[in-house]
Amino acid sequence: MTDWNNNLPKNDDNYTHNINRNNERSLDRRGFMKTLVGAAGVFAVASLPWGTLAAKELMGLSDKEYPRQKIVDITNIAVGDSVEFHFPSEHDSAVLIRLKENKFVAYQNACTHLRCPVYWVKDQQEMVCPCHHGKFDVQTGEPTAGPPRRALPEIIVEVESNSVYAVRVKRYET
Known part of the structure; x- marks a missing residue:
């Protein structure tokens, strides 16, 4: 063993x-x-x-500042009409709308839902996104119908020497 x-x-x-x-x-x-x-x-x-x-x-x-950019001469845009432009870069599409004789508003025209282009419809006096029937209030950029939940980013404009200039982008306020 x-x-x-x-x-x-x-x-x-x-x-x-x-x-x-x-x-x-x-x-x-x-x-x-x-x-x-x-x-x-x-x-x-x-x-x-x-x-x-x-x-x-x-x-x-x-707080980001961009170089001033001339959009249009006042004589080239009638009350109720709009002009498309690019701001702050050439890849950022925007729209300027002349609401009254001395009142201009501008917004980036990419819908806050899925970034489809937003158009000014003069007859209806509203901004419309054709993709999902979103609508935005022209005075504030706030959504009034459809799936968008956030306002369009506003572009601050200034009128000087009979021309309209884009100055900066007002971002979302959370």
């Missing part, structure tokens, strides 16, 4: 004999989790500068 208590295990009897065998996975669960957490940390740290820039941009939108 063999006394197992006094004998040292042979290499073949070792329970950990397969740890360093060839063709075995070199990455176990613990190693995988460490790698996963390390990679997540690297991505988090790498995204911090971009997040900081985005936060600064979003926080400063309400």
Whole structure:
């Protein structure tokens, strides 16, 4: 009879004999989790500068000033008519409406629902989004019908020397 208590295990009897065998996975669960957490940390740290820039941009939108831009001469727009223009960049479409002799309003004309173009309908005296039948009040830019829930961003305009100028964009107030 063999006394197992006094004998040292042979290499073949070792329970950990397969740890360093060839063709075995070199990455176990613990190693995988460490790698996963390390990679997540690297991505988090790498995204911090971009997040900081985005936060600064979003926080400063309400105060952001753009170069003055001439829209139209007063003599070229009749009361009740509208003029399309681009502000603050050439990719941002907008519309200027002359409501009264000395009253002009301007809005970015992308619907706040799904960014479809918004048009001034002179006969109905309202701004209409044809995509989902959204309507906006021309005085305030607030939605009056349809799916839009937010007002159109207003463009602040100034009249100077018989011309209308776009000055800045009034952002949403939350």
